Amino acid sequence: MPLAESIPAPALLDALRAAGVTDVVAVPDTHQRTLIELLQADPDIRFIQTTTEDEAIALAAGLVVGGRRPLVQIQHAGMYASVNNLRGVAIDGGFPLVLLIGLLGRDPRKPPRENFDSMVRYAEPLLDALEVPHVLLDGPADLPRLAEAARLAAARSGPVAVFVGMTTA
């Protein structure tokens, strides 16, 4: 079966709406550039940019305290950089956060953990080590997984990651 080459950003934005996302807290990601462009112009979902990914996690947690339903949008490299706040804020704090993580440079012919690129290869095993559930968007048909991830995050009072396996278009 041929793989989809990209995930349409408008469809991904619709999936965010369907998941009830009120705010996207983000550090720019090449992989999700077209989604960021849509979010920056979106009148309903607030787009908040931070300088680091651990900041993004703590800020999103504060939004939850204030009654919002944020999503954290970052790249795999940023996920590695944010591990202490992922642990100390999202996991230990019990915050229902969805992390949308771009797998920049992924070879879509292979599962992420079989990629040569270390940033792609170690992404799922790292979250396994931290006991953070994760799902993969391998094409437009997987977009309902985003709302499922939001429900799971709420049910387990903790973070759930959604890997964006294809560049958004």
Added chain:
Amino acid sequence: MEGARVTASTSRMSLDSALTALARRRAEQVVVSTMTALAPWRERAGTDRDLVCVGFMGGASSLGLGVALARPDVPVWIIDGDGSLAMQLGSLITIAHAAPRRFLHVVMHNGVYDTSGAQPLPAEGAVSFAGLAGAAGYARAVRFDNAESFDAALDELLEVDGPVLAELMTEATGAAYRVNPPPDAKPTPVLAQTWPRVARALA
């Protein structure tokens, strides 16, 4: 932006006197505290609107910014540490850009990593957190080296429309990090205990 007003300073105030000035104004604010200020603050002025930053140094102001952006009607205070803020200096840019309107960011600048043995902060004596915040775009950023001047200025600072950073030159407390004995059962982390209470208070 009125910019930072920074003067060379060698005198310092006690942490206790700095907290006293803040505690006198404690009302409906959400307060995020961290490091050596955390315990004495909660003892003297803690409410069900207190959040704690333990185990993620540098995250206090980002956590508070999230609350401020969710609830712009609620004042938010951060009681930060100098070593903590140094770990997340970029947060100054994020806060300045987000421009929360009722946001007081207090930095206890004692010049050392107090709980780990009072090792000096890099560039201590040269670095100015008020200067950094002013350059990042805070609406106001001021350094104080005695509690009386901070207390006298605080009411006016709380009226500023936009993020304010107050750098308080404080004495080290010598409070060592206390290692608790291993628990027999899995404990609930302190952040998980406190934030639902704050969320209920804000609902």
